[in-house]
Amino acid sequence: MSETQTIVPVILSGGSGTRLWPMSRPERPKQLLALTAEETMLQLTAQRTPGGERFAAPIVVANAAHADEVEAQLSAVGMAPSALILEPVGRNTAPAIALAAIAAGGGAAPLLVMPSDHVIADVAAFHRAIEAALPLVAEGWLVTFGITPDAPETGYGWIKIAEEIAGGVHRVERFVEKPPIERAQAMLAEGGHAWNGGIFLFRADRYLEVLGRESGPMVDAAGAAMDGARREGVRVWPDADAFARSPSDSIDYAVMEKAGRVAVVPVSMGWSDLGSWDALHAISERDNGGNAHAGEVIAVDTAGCFVKTDGVRVALVGVKDLIVVASGNDVLILPRGRSQEVKKIIEALKKA
Known part of the structure; x- marks a missing residue:
C-alpha cells in the first residue's frame, strides 16, 4: 500500500x-x-x-x-x-x-x-x-x-x-x-x-x-x-x-x-470504552481525597467519590466510595464498583 x-x-x-x-x-x-x-x-x-x-x-x-x-x-x-x-x-x-x-x-x-x-x-x-x-x-x-x-x-x-x-x-x-x-x-x-x-x-x-x-x-x-x-x-x-x-x-x-x-x-x-461511571472515575483527575467531580459540587470529609452534575448543586458530607450523578430531574446514587448495575434501573424505569 x-x-x-x-x-x-x-x-x-x-x-x-x-x-x-x-x-x-x-x-x-x-x-x-x-x-x-x-x-x-x-x-x-x-x-x-x-x-x-x-x-x-x-x-x-x-x-x-x-x-x-x-x-x-x-x-x-x-x-x-x-x-x-x-x-x-x-x-x-x-x-x-x-x-x-x-x-x-x-x-x-x-x-x-x-x-x-x-x-x-x-x-x-x-x-x-x-x-x-x-x-x-x-x-x-x-x-x-x-x-x-x-x-x-x-x-x-x-x-x-x-x-x-x-x-x-x-x-x-x-x-x-x-x-x-x-x-x-x-x-x-x-x-x-x-x-x-x-x-x-x-x-x-x-x-x-x-x-x-x-x-x-x-x-x-x-x-x-x-x-x-x-x-x-x-x-x-x-x-x-x-x-x-x-x-x-x-x-x-x-x-x-x-x-x-x-x-x-x-x-x-x-x-x-467508558462503559460505566466507574470507568469514567478511573480516567478522571481526582483531588487529594480521591474524589472526581464535575459541575457544582461541594464535598466535605468525603473520599473516593465520583460526582457529576449538569445542573443542581450536589453536596456530600462524611461519605466515601459513592457514585452520584445528577441530570435534569434524575439523581443516581450507588456504591463505586457497582455502576454496571445501572441497567437494573433502566429495566425498572421501563416497567414503571
Missing part, C-alpha cells in the same frame, strides 16, 4: 449508551455528550483522523433521530462527513458496517471502523498501530486492535495473540467471549492476550466478501437498502423495509471470528 493511501474512517454512532444514565439517554446518548473534555465523544473520535492526505472525510452511521445533532457537532469541529448514513432500525454492527462499506464504493479502500464513544488518550500510538497494519490490510487481512490489558476484565471480549506476521502485527489465534472472572484472571496472568477494543481496519471489498460468504442475507439486505436509499446532501436514508430484513449481528460474531486471515495489533493507547 502506498504511503499516501487514503484511509476512510467509519464512525459508528448508533448506540443508546444507557449505562451512563441519567446523563446518557436514548434521545441524547453518551457519544453526543462532553464527558472527558470540552468536546463530545463523537467530536473527539472524528478528530483522531483529521482529513487530508492520510484520512478521508469520515462516513458516519447513526440513528436517524440524531441526524441534526451529529451533523451540527461534526460541523462545529470542522469534520463534516462525506456520508451520514441514518439507520432506520438498529441491526447491530455488522450490517451497519456493510452500509458504510457500500457507501465507500465497496472497493479496495481501507476502512478504519471506530465506535464513537471510546477514549483514546495516546492518539500517536493509535496512528502507529494503524500504519503497522496497513501493509497486511492491502493484502486482504482483517485487522483488529488489541488493547493491552491491565485488569481481569469480564465485560470485554479477549483476543489470544499468536505469532508475529509483520512488524507489530500478529495472527489472531482465537477470540474469547466475555469470560468469567477466573478465566480473565488466568489470561491476564498468562500474558499473550489483549482486550478486543472493537476498532477494526480492513478493505471494504474484503469485508463485504467475508460477510457475504458467512451471512449472505445481511449483505443482500444492506445492498438493497442502499440501492433504494433516499439522499439529501451528505445524509443517506437506507430503505427501511430492505434494511429491516437484515439479520442482526455484531461484526465480531458475523465476520471476525469466522474469517481466515485475521490479525491483531496489540497497542497501549490509553483506551477506555
Whole structure:
C-alpha cells in the first residue's frame, strides 16, 4: 500500500449508551455528550483522523433521530462527513458496517471502523498501530486492535495473540467471549492476550466478501437498502423495509471470528470504552481525597467519590466510595464498583 493511501474512517454512532444514565439517554446518548473534555465523544473520535492526505472525510452511521445533532457537532469541529448514513432500525454492527462499506464504493479502500464513544488518550500510538497494519490490510487481512490489558476484565471480549506476521502485527489465534472472572484472571496472568477494543481496519471489498460468504442475507439486505436509499446532501436514508430484513449481528460474531486471515495489533493507547461511571472515575483527575467531580459540587470529609452534575448543586458530607450523578430531574446514587448495575434501573424505569 502506498504511503499516501487514503484511509476512510467509519464512525459508528448508533448506540443508546444507557449505562451512563441519567446523563446518557436514548434521545441524547453518551457519544453526543462532553464527558472527558470540552468536546463530545463523537467530536473527539472524528478528530483522531483529521482529513487530508492520510484520512478521508469520515462516513458516519447513526440513528436517524440524531441526524441534526451529529451533523451540527461534526460541523462545529470542522469534520463534516462525506456520508451520514441514518439507520432506520438498529441491526447491530455488522450490517451497519456493510452500509458504510457500500457507501465507500465497496472497493479496495481501507476502512478504519471506530465506535464513537471510546477514549483514546495516546492518539500517536493509535496512528502507529494503524500504519503497522496497513501493509497486511492491502493484502486482504482483517485487522483488529488489541488493547493491552491491565485488569481481569469480564465485560470485554479477549483476543489470544499468536505469532508475529509483520512488524507489530500478529495472527489472531482465537477470540474469547466475555469470560468469567477466573478465566480473565488466568489470561491476564498468562500474558499473550489483549482486550478486543472493537476498532477494526480492513478493505471494504474484503469485508463485504467475508460477510457475504458467512451471512449472505445481511449483505443482500444492506445492498438493497442502499440501492433504494433516499439522499439529501451528505445524509443517506437506507430503505427501511430492505434494511429491516437484515439479520442482526455484531461484526465480531458475523465476520471476525469466522474469517481466515485475521490479525491483531496489540497497542497501549490509553483506551477506555467508558462503559460505566466507574470507568469514567478511573480516567478522571481526582483531588487529594480521591474524589472526581464535575459541575457544582461541594464535598466535605468525603473520599473516593465520583460526582457529576449538569445542573443542581450536589453536596456530600462524611461519605466515601459513592457514585452520584445528577441530570435534569434524575439523581443516581450507588456504591463505586457497582455502576454496571445501572441497567437494573433502566429495566425498572421501563416497567414503571
